[in-house]
Amino acid sequence: MAPLKVLVGVKRVIDFAVKVRVAPGGHVVQEQGVKHSLNPFCEIALEEAVRMRERGEAAEVIAATVGSRQSQDALRTALALGADRAVLVELPGAGPEQGAGPGAGPGQGAGPPLVAAALAKLVEREKPQLVLLGKQAIDDDCNQTGQILAAILDWSQGTFLSRLELDPGSSSVRIQREVDGGLEQLRLQLPTVLTADLRLNQPRYATLPNIMKAKKKPLEVQPLEQLLGGPVPPPRLRVLRLEEPPVRQGAQRVESVPALLERLAALGRI
């Protein structure tokens, strides 16, 4: 089987270690001056694609994102981690710190259906045999884009991927998925959309020389309208309100195990 062309969808999100706050007004989260990075699941998807290329299973790895101009950071990181080239599908009217948000409201980025529609157009243009995404973005926690993309393309889907093997000589892949009770194995016909779970691999760090090299790799910017060939549809979910959940009272310290059991018994928990 000839090496595959692989498209990897990545997303720029607020860093996983940041404590997120709702911005005044209650419609968006505070993004100004907050550390952003590549969504951890996207890193894993990208790592898998780069490993495939290193094994000679992939011919080219294209990193793509749908977001604001700021999302170029995420693409440069993807290039430093080993992607060959990158495409930014630029959201119209997204402000300097927007485009990576939860995807369901004004100025909050595209949201999974629109990202999937944009990626489907990119797939039409680039004709990859494999699209790799993360299983979910840690900001909107939707866990939808890969599945919607597979639906639009009418491709097979392999979600929550923990192992990927190409079947030599055939046009399918064998995957292992993480499901509720354990693991399951599937065979998927190519082309296919796969979404990476945490256990798929251990992503590498970008080295300084690779970060320098990434600056010279091609990064194309394409407006979303142009890619869709028409106006960008309005968001179909409207955020009415964002709020922080009630804060739990801190722990009451107990001095010993019997004291702990006593307290639990008093509450009827044991």
Place this chain on the structure above:
Amino acid sequence: MLRAVAAQPLRRAASLVQRFQSTLVIAEHNNETLTPITLNTITAAKRLGGEVSCLVAGTSCDKVAQEVSKVQGVAKVLVAQHDAYKGFLAEELTPLVVETHKKYNYTHICAGASAFGKNLIPRVAGKLDVAPVSDIIEIKSPDTFVRTMYAGNILCTLQCDEAIKIFTVRGTSFEAAPASGGSASLEKLTPPPPVGLSEWIDQELTKSDRPELTSAKVVVSGGRGLKSGENFKLLYDLADQLHAAVGASRAAVDAGFVPNDLQVGQTGKIVAPELYIAVGISGAIQHLAGMKDSKTIVAINKDPEAPIFQVADFGLVADLFQAVPEMTELLKKKHCGSMLAQDCWKVRCAPEDIIGCSWPRAGGMASPSHTIRAVAGTLPSCGSGGPSAPNLSSISGAACGQSMSGFSWNTLRFSWFLQL
């Protein structure tokens, strides 16, 4: 019938549409039994106010269809049996759901937010060109839902203006619908032709006698602090005493201590048991996302600064390798465990049990007297309906096996306890 005739003009009048709501719940099962999250999803579907139908698709559906037809609140069970549904592949189930929707015109389609629902529902939404809503925790109205984002740190109330609302339901946010008392009609569906894009090969499921993690009343979870997979035995022993499920943090899973499907957190399972005991878990945001809706949270950690103490109700700063076995031992002495429980005096504590007690006196154990104080503290709530709770001085003279006169049962049992 009425819906078919009236659907078009009514769609414009939201208040009228509401009366004609109909929801399709996609049942999750293993060809033998219904997965519990489906019952929680049915409760969410009932909250929408319309008629609730359930789709049961699989290679062998009779048993499950019968089971679903008895669930309270289900009006109709649609059954699609075909070999193509082996492994419940989304590629095969999606055309079936879409066909079923075309036939009945649902206003809502939903499933539990399990690996099954998360895999299937967005594909269905993609085919119907609808924006799906993931993992809802509350239904405000038929088109307004609440869900969490950013690892549970933000609650988002959103309105879905789609003609069909397609969503997954967080099982722990809705009660399970009663599994009996219903009498739904059964209807066989003709499965659309197989798609054949994918094939299920096999599965390796983690076998366990313990309750299932997402529906357990008590969960004992371990983290990096357990140091090895062998040490998880300490948690299994404790879990057995509490009839608890065992969970883990990502650190414990990544280190290979336990299989992945035990991971509790943003990207693992979301649990909300009555009691969650976090052992050797620091409490990263991503872990808290999976357990912070538990009713009571206990943290056992030797680092007093661990963030888990900020969400825990009770925190014990201690070495887990001492605290956990001690807890197990205390619970193991059956009557001791019962004595601590609220209703112990009436139900589970027979005097003979108490006589057989021996206190564990291993190094590092708390003294019996300390425990007795602890038990005394719980007495008022234990003795409900019975004589008033004894105080320590009034019973300290009682001897094991002596005459019962002058003592209530509670006092007597307590006196025996004191002797040991």
